[in-house]
Amino acid sequence: MPSRAKKTRTLCMIGDSQIGSVSLALREGLTSVPDGYEMEFWGVEGPAFRTIDWTDGAIRPAPAALERVLTINGNGRDHIAPGQFDGVIFYGARLRVSMFFAEYFQWASDRVTRPSRSVLETAVHDFAISTRAYRFGRSLAAAGDHVFYVPAPFNTDGVRDLAAPGNLYHACPAAFAATEEDRAQLWDAFEAVAARDGITLLRQPEDTVTTGILTKAEFCCDGAVEQDDIGHKSPAFAARWLKELWPVVETHMAAA
Amino acid sequence: MTHPYEELGPEAFWKTAVAEPGPFGLSGLWSPKFPIRPRQKIVTAGSCFAQHIGRALADRGYGWIDCEPAPPFMQTEHARSHGYGVFSFRTGNIYTPAMLLQWLELAYEQRADSGEIWVKDDRFYDPLRPAIEPGGFETEAELWDARHETYAALRRAVETSDVFVFTLGLTERWRNSKTEVEYALCPGTVAGTFDPAQHVFVNSNTRQTQAALTDVIRLLRAKRPKLRILLTVSPVPLTATASGKHVLTATHYSKSVLRAVAGMTADRYPFVDYFPSYEIITHPVFRGMFFAPNMRSVVPEGVATVMKHFFADQIAAFPDLRELRVIPDKAQTTPVAEEDLRCEEVLLDAFAR
Numbered sequence: 247m248p249s250r251a252k253k254t255r256t257l258c259m260i261g262d263s264q265i266g267s268v269s270l271a272l273r274e275g276l277t278s279v280p281d282g283y284e285m286e287f288w289g290v291e292g293p294a295f296r297t298i299d300w301t302d303g304a305i306r307p308a309p310a311a312l313e314r315v316l317t318i319n320g321n322g323r324d325h326i327a328p329g330q331f332d333g334v335i336f337y338g339a340r341l342r343v344s345m346f347f348a349e350y351f352q353w354a355s356d357r358v359t360r361p362s363r364s365v366l367e368t369a370v371h372d373f374a375i376s377t378r379a380y381r382f383g384r385s386l387a388a389a390g391d392h393v394f395y396v397p398a399p400f401n402t403d404g405v406r407d408l409a410a411p412g413n414l415y416h417a418c419p420a421a422f423a424a425t426e427e428d429r430a431q432l433w434d435a436f437e438a439v440a441a442r443d444g445i446t447l448l449r450q451p452e453d454t455v456t457t458g459i460l461t462k463a464e465f466c467c468d469g470a471v472e473q474d475d476i477g478h479k480s481p482a483f484a485a486r487w488l489k490e491l492w493p494v495v496e497t498h499m500a501a502a
Numbered sequence: 503m504t505h506p507y508e509e510l511g512p513e514a515f516w517k518t519a520v521a522e523p524g525p526f527g528l529s530g531l532w533s534p535k536f537p538i539r540p541r542q543k544i545v546t547a548g549s550c551f552a553q554h555i556g557r558a559l560a561d562r563g564y565g566w567i568d569c570e571p572a573p574p575f576m577q578t579e580h581a582r583s584h585g586y587g588v589f590s591f592r593t594g595n596i597y598t599p600a601m602l603l604q605w606l607e608l609a610y611e612q613r614a615d616s617g618e619i620w621v622k623d624d625r626f627y628d629p630l631r632p633a634i635e636p637g638g639f640e641t642e643a644e645l646w647d648a649r650h651e652t653y654a655a656l657r658r659a660v661e662t663s664d665v666f667v668f669t670l671g672l673t674e675r676w677r678n679s680k681t682e683v684e685y686a687l688c689p690g691t692v693a694g695t696f697d698p699a700q701h702v703f704v705n706s707n708t709r710q711t712q713a714a715l716t717d718v719i720r721l722l723r724a725k726r727p728k729l730r731i732l733l734t735v736s737p738v739p740l741t742a743t744a745s746g747k748h749v750l751t752a753t754h755y756s757k758s759v760l761r762a763v764a765g766m767t768a769d770r771y772p773f774v775d776y777f778p779s780y781e782i783i784t785h786p787v788f789r790g791m792f793f794a795p796n797m798r799s800v801v802p803e804g805v806a807t808v809m810k811h812f813f814a815d816q817i818a819a820f821p822d823l824r825e826l827r828v829i830p831d832k833a834q835t836t837p838v839a840e841e842d843l844r845c846e847e848v849l850l851d852a853f854a855r
Contacts, residue, residue: 349574358654359647368580369573
């Protein structure tokens with residue numbers, strides 16, 4: 247009997263400018279979409295990402311952002327609706343967990359004990375659903391899609407003094423002393439909350455993290471210091487996180 | 503002078519102080535002993551009605567302090583359902599002086615923890631505040647961690663505050679005859695199992711109430727010698743009574759005892775004052791207009807009237823307060839959303855026939 251050809255599974259990576267590093271990583275051969283899968287990108291950079299909304303049962307950009315979305319996608323896809331892909335991956339997509347981590351660690355530094363799981367996960371949930379893209383993911387998952395979420399990475403070390411007055415973490419000095427165990431507690435909460443929303447969330451690999459809540463300087467994007475860019479990362483960084491993501495995607499798909 | 507009444511002002515006579523001005527013209531109901539200034543640190547604790555006072559003070563930019571704030575990013579409604587931002591610490595409602603005394607003594611290790619925990623559906627409930635963690639704690643360790651966190655917050659509140667506002671709510675209480683634990687609610691209502699052999703009902707009289715309140719004041723002043731204490735009595739009637747009396751007469755007994763003790767205590771100590779929010783809401787001159795149709799809940803207009811008197815009487819006694827431009831500090835947590843006060847006592851309604 248002739249063997250039946252294995253069906254190619256489709257993935258869509260939705261994100262803001264962070265997906266640029268994924269595109270470069272694929273182009274440079276630092277990572278590759280697993281065999282049997284094909285992936286397209288969909289999204290738009292930074293501020294325009296906020297114009298994307300969930301309307302008429304799908305994720306759609308505002309007219310002003312549509313051209314950019316179509317350029318990034320390249321397949322003429324002007325919206326994302328449930329069931330269009332076998333799996334949807336949100337990458338970056340404005341879920342800035344570092345904000346939560348920093349403020350939480352500062353808050354925790356004034357306490358003598360850790361909060362209950364319910365308290366922590368309620369706070370994490372409230373933070374997550376305040377992010378529009380997370381709500382998109384939740385809606386897709388509720389409709390039956392496989393949804394994965396790679397949150398925005400920690401800001402990059404060595405670009406500027408993030409503890410200086412007026413800087414992001416000036417009010418959160420305790421965050422710089424957070425340990426791997428501290429981070430794990432929060433990642434566990436994020437993963438648990440996301441799982442309840444039908445989303446598989448992936449934590450930032452520990453070997454990319456330094457100084458409590460920062461990404462190692464070696465993973466900065468090109469020209470980071472000159473452009474004062476603490477947010478974007480290198481293709482190598484994207485490849486490192488995707489190394490964690492791909493097996494998870496394959497496992498979920500295999501179980502489907 | 504032929505008799506002492508000749509020299510008294512119009513506030514001393516019903517006709518000129520009440521009948522003629524009417525409910526909206528009343529003034530000078532309170533002659534505060536000490537000023538409460540926006541820069542001072544104010545702690546609130548007590549029964550449901552105390553939540554209004556904390557909110558009103560914070561809204562006006564007064565220094566209401568939250569010594570046990572919610573985690574960052576937690577929505578206000580969720581924070582409050584977990585007991586954050588309601589009072590200055592996460593004790594939940596403290597209805598009686600005996601309960602406040604227990605919290606303080608536990609926080610300062612002047613009383614041993616009984617170790618009692620209530621278990622329901624494999625979840626763990628704190629007998630001192632069974633509604634503080636919706637659905638109960640996942641583990642016993644979580645419960646004790648949370649308790650010790652609140653002890654620390656209580657100590658911080660006492661040792662850093664300038665004014666401690668305590669609203670007395672009830673005289674009816676439940677305690678354990680063996681361990682002497684004072685319960686926030688009757689065991690078996692929210693959680694726990696009622697055991698008539700050890701769970702006893704006490705309806706405190708004035709002597710018992712004053713003794714507990716005096717012990718509270720002594721402890722507070724020992725830890726914070728300059729602390730000033732402002733007492734109020736909750737105007738909110740009892741949800742239910744276990745006294746065997748009608749709930750209306752039981753309410754009057756309870757409030758009468760609390761009002762008397764608050765007044766006696768304020769008369770006794772120069773650093774303790776009584777603010778008559780109870781009278782403003784409940785007195786017949788107001789014809790019940792500040793109660794919702796259930797004649798129990800206090801409507802926002804009532805709270806606004808109470809606080810209007812509070813600030814007006816403060817300024818009347820200390821005119822320099824008028825000059826202070828109070829700017830709300832957005833960094834401070836507003837403790838209560840108006841429409842949704844936390845009142846564990848209302849849970850008793852679930853058991854009403």
